[in-house]
Amino acid sequence: MESYEKINLEDYSQSGEGGQALTYIRKDGGAMAKMFQYGQGSELVEREFRISKAVYETGIPCPKPIRLVTDGKSFGAEYEVVANKRSFTRIISEEPQQLEPLTRKFVELGKQIHAMPANTDVFPEVKEVIRPWIEKSTCISDPLRARLLAALDSIPAPKTCLHGDFHIGNIITDGKKDYWIDLGDFAWGAPEWDLSMNFYLACYMSPENMDLLFHLDPATFRRHWDLLVRTYYGIQTLEEQRSCEKNLLKFTAIKLLFNFSKRHNGQGEPSPQLEGLANAFLSGMAPGIF
Numbered sequence: 001m002e003s004y005e006k007i008n009l010e011d012y013s014q015s016g017e018g019g020q021a022l023t024y025i026r027k028d029g030g031a032m033a034k035m036f037q038y039g040q041g042s043e044l045v046e047r048e049f050r051i052s053k054a055v056y057e058t059g060i061p062c063p064k065p066i067r068l069v070t071d072g073k074s075f076g077a078e079y080e081v082v083a084n085k086r087s088f089t090r091i092i093s094e095e096p097q098q099l100e101p102l103t104r105k106f107v108e109l110g111k112q113i114h115a116m117p118a119n120t121d122v123f124p125e126v127k128e129v130i131r132p133w134i135e136k137s138t139c140i141s142d143p144l145r146a147r148l149l150a151a152l153d154s155i156p157a158p159k160t161c162l163h164g165d166f167h168i169g170n171i172i173t174d175g176k177k178d179y180w181i182d183l184g185d186f187a188w189g190a191p192e193w194d195l196s197m198n199f200y201l202a203c204y205m206s207p208e209n210m211d212l213l214f215h216l217d218p219a220t221f222r223r224h225w226d227l228l229v230r231t232y233y234g235i236q237t238l239e240e241q242r243s244c245e246k247n248l249l250k251f252t253a254i255k256l257l258f259n260f261s262k263r264h265n266g267q268g269e270p271s272p273q274l275e276g277l278a279n280a281f282l283s284g285m286a287p288g289i290f
Contacts, residue, residue, distance in 0.1 A: 004070040035076035045075040048184025062180045089169040093215035107231045116161040118188030126189035130258045137261035141270045151250045166194035196251035253281035
C-alpha cells in the first residue's frame with residue numbers, strides 16, 4: 001500500500017457525488033478530495049491516482065494530482081481545484097442551447113485523445129484492465145462470462161489512447177480551459193471502447209440515475225448521443241447510425257458488466273436484468289432500438 005496522509009473531512013465541504021465516490025472541496029480552497037465509497041479497496045484508489053499522474057504528465061489537460069488521503073474509513077486522493085468549474089452536463093442542464101456546441105467540443109477533444117499514440121510502458125491495454133473483473137467476478141454467471149471473454153479476445157487492440165470513462169460528464173471547464181476528470185481507467189485500445197458506454201447511457205440508463213449523475217433527462221442525453229455518434233463518425237443517415245451502433249454492441253456488453261462488477265467490488269449475485277441485456281447485445285440486438 002502506498003502512503004496515505006490523514007485528513008479530517010470536517011475541514012472540507014461536499015461538492016459532488018458520483019457512481020463510486022464523493023468529492024469534497026477543502027475549506028481553504030487548496031484542494032479537492034475524491035473519496036471512494038466505504039468498502040472500496042485502496043488498490044482502486046492508488047491505481048486511479050497513479051494513472052491520473054501519468055496522464056497529467058503527458059500534457060492532456062486534467063487537474064493535477066496532489067496526494068493520497070484517508071479519513072480513517074475511506075480512501076481517496078486530493079487534486080488541484082479548478083476554480084469556477086462546471087461540467088459540460090451541468091452547463092447543458094442549465095443552458096439547453098449549449099447541447100450542440102458542447103457535444104461537438106466533446107467529440108473534438110475526445111478525438112484528440114484517440115489520435116494519441118499510447119505509451120504502452122506506462123498505460124495498460126484496456127482489455128487487460130477489464131479481463132480480471134470479468135474472470136473473477138461473482139456478479140457474472142459462468143455462461144455469460146464465457147461469452148464476454150470470447151468477445152473480448154476477438155477485439156483488435158490498436159495502440160491509441162482511451163479515456164476509459166468517456167462521457168460528457170467527465171469533462172469540466174472554467175470557461176477558458178477544458179479539463180478531463182475521472183481518469184482511473186485511462187488505457188489504450190480501440191476507440192469503440194470509449195464510444196460504447198455513451199450508447200448505453202443514452203438508450204438504457206434509468207431517468208433517476210441520469211438525473212443524479214448527469215443532471216439531464218433521458219431525451220436530452222439521447223439527442224446528445226445522436227449528435228455525438230454522427231459527428232464522431234461523419235454519419236449522415238439513420239441507417240448508417242444503426243450500423244455503427246450494432247458495431248458497438250459487444251463493446252457495450254463487456255463495458256456494462258465490467259462497470260457493474262467493479263462497482264460491486266466483484267462480489268454479489270448476477271443481475272438477471274443486466275445479464276439479459278448483455279446477452280442481447282452480444283447477439284447483435286438492442287432491445288427497444290432495433
